[in-house]
Amino acid sequence: MxxxxxxxxxxxxxxxxxxxxxxxxxxxxxxxxxxxxxxxxxxxxxxxxxxxxxxxxxxxxxxxxxxxxxxxxxxxxxxxxxxxxxxxxxxxxxxxxxxxxxxxxxxxxxxxxxxxxxxxxxxxxxxxxxxxxxxxxxxxxxxxxxxxxxxxxxxxxxxxxxxxxxxxxxxxxxxxxxxxxxxxxxxxxxxxxxxxxxxxxxxxxxxxxxxxxxxxxxxxxxxxxxxxxxxxxxxxxxxxxxxxxxxxxxxxxxxxxxxxxxxxxxxxxxxxxxxxxxxxxxxxxxxxxxxxxxxxxGLKGRLQVVRDTAPRIILDTGHNPGAWIYLSRQLKEWASQAPLLCVLGMAGDKDVSEVLTLLPKTNTHYICCKAKGERSMPAEKLLKIMQDKGFEHCECIPSIARAYDTAVERCVSEGIPTLFIGGSNFVIGELLSERTFEGLVP
The missing domain is CATH 3.40.1190.10 (Mur-like, catalytic domain)
Structure with missing residues (x-):
């Protein structure tokens, strides 16, 4: 069988x-x-x-x-x-x-x-x-x-x-x-x-x-x-x-x-x-x-709050410029109120440059990561593109699980109230499969 x-x-x-x-x-x-x-x-x-x-x-x-x-x-x-x-x-x-x-x-x-x-x-x-x-x-x-x-x-x-x-x-x-x-x-x-x-x-x-x-x-x-x-x-x-x-x-x-x-x-x-x-x-x-x-x-990954207590953790699968026009408004609103930490991973076949023009640079720190699979952009490549675009507060931790754990620890130690994870379906899927969040519908 x-x-x-x-x-x-x-x-x-x-x-x-x-x-x-x-x-x-x-x-x-x-x-x-x-x-x-x-x-x-x-x-x-x-x-x-x-x-x-x-x-x-x-x-x-x-x-x-x-x-x-x-x-x-x-x-x-x-x-x-x-x-x-x-x-x-x-x-x-x-x-x-x-x-x-x-x-x-x-x-x-x-x-x-x-x-x-x-x-x-x-x-x-x-x-x-x-x-x-x-x-x-x-x-x-x-x-x-x-x-x-x-x-x-x-x-x-x-x-x-x-x-x-x-x-x-x-x-x-x-x-x-x-x-x-x-x-x-x-x-x-x-x-x-x-x-x-x-x-x-x-x-x-x-x-x-x-x-x-x-x-x-x-x-x-x-x-x-x-x-x-x-x-x-x-x-x-x-x-x-x-x-x-x-x-x-x-x-x-x-x-x-x-x-x-x-x-x-x-x-x-x-x-x-x-x-x-x-x-x-x-x-x-x-x-x-x-x-x-x-x-x-079973809807997941749409500005999904998976943790309400500090730091508040929010996931979104938005992965193209059309989606990021809306997402960037939300990120900029959060960054205008308090420091913001973002874990980002992108698919290699997306227009990353156009997306990056939408993202906040002030009061925001980025951790670049890479989901498993051949379609995902290497974290080092994403970091280089971000640096070339003038993002000063960014670093590279390729593993999604390690990037997430590091981000949570940093939010706690530095009092950062909001952690955003996104950039692709692959990133959110891998995170949800490797880390447990209470109360999620299968």
């Missing part, structure tokens, strides 16, 4: 994995996933789905929508990527990860039936697994997060009730194009005929023009979230969370901090209004409860 460890080894080592290998593992196009799904009996055709794309915010938005639908009494599938610690984080029903045995059984069943020349990627096989699991176990609705782009993403075989594009900024330019217009075109590829679509942020005219034109061509009703005035006021709640006054849902306690989560929440609220119009039973109470309880869906 095949073990779970052997199955995971096959998924990660016998198949091209973008999370580990980068561009060499990227296989755009729907032909392979179509054939895989045909081998599985086309489970995606049995599902009611919501499809969510976007450069940033699609993960948070997917988790929020799943939690709201769960509060409304629906059995909710959730497919997201990447995972931080356990592969099974990617595929959940009502917050519970897919069982190890199902992963084993699925791979054992389909592996010998894959035609020799098909050579699916890791993400294509994982997508087929998610759809098969949701159809087999039975979900009322499934929230499906796009892996990369949209038009040629493996998830773009579904016929959703609703499509959501959170925002568009430059990321994965080698695969999606180096301009906002090109990337928006890829993400707008999830828009389906006569299927409502939500656009979260429309301030970039290139993005709005592409999405609006595509929606019009498909006769898809378009809602622009940042023009909706759904969120009327925002106040800090004192525990890192935020209180949002809204037009239709009352006062929402948003446990996820940061200005970017206000934007994501606005997008999600507009999605809820549209879903209610489509006949789903979603009340303001469901929305408030769902957002407040979003952690039950």
């Amino acid at each position: 095949t073990s779970y460890e052997a199955t995971i080894d096959y998924l990660f080592n016998a198949l091209p994995v973008f999370q580990h290998q980068g561009g060499s593992a990227y296989k755009p196009g729907l032909e392979r996933v179509d054939e895989l799904l045909s081998l599985c009996g086309n489970p995606h055709k049995k599902l009611k789905t919501i499809h969510i794309a976007g450069t940033n915010g699609k993960g948070s938005s997917s988790h929020m929508l799943a939690s709201i639908l769960q509060s409304a009494g629906y059995r909710v599938g959730l497919f997201t990527s990447p995972h931080l610690i356990d592969f099974r984080e990617r595929i959940r029903i009502d917050g519970e990860m897919i069982p190890e045995q199902y992963v084993i059984d699925f791979v054992e069943d389909i592996r010998p039936r894959i035609p020799e020349g098909l050579q699916p990627s890791f993400f294509e096989l994982t997508t087929a697994m998610a759809f098969s699991y949701f159809a087999r176990v039975g979900t009322d609705i499934a929230v499906i997060e796009v892996g990369m782009g949209g038009r040629l993403d493996s998830t773009n075989v579904i016929s959703p009730l609703l499509s959501v594009i959170t925002n568009v900024s430059v990321d994965h330019a080698a695969f999606l194009g180096g301009t906002l217009e090109a990337i928006a075109t890829e993400k707008a590829g999830i828009i389906k005929p006569q299927t409502p679509v939500i656009l979260g942020r429309s301030v970039e005219h290139e993005v709005y023009d592409v999405v609006a034109k595509t929606a019009h061509a498909h006769k898809a009703p378009l809602t622009i979230a940042d023009q909706s005035s759904e969120v009327t006021d925002v106040r800090p709640a004192g525990d890192g969370s935020q209180d949002l006054d809204t037009l239709h849902f009352g006062i929402i306690r948003q446990p996820l901090g940061g200005a970017y989560q206000v934007e994501n929440t606005t997008t999600v609220l507009c999605a809820c209004l549209r879903l209610a119009e489509l006949g789903l039973s979603i009340t303001p109470t469901h929305v408030r409860e769902g957002i407040h309880s979003v952690a039950r869906t």
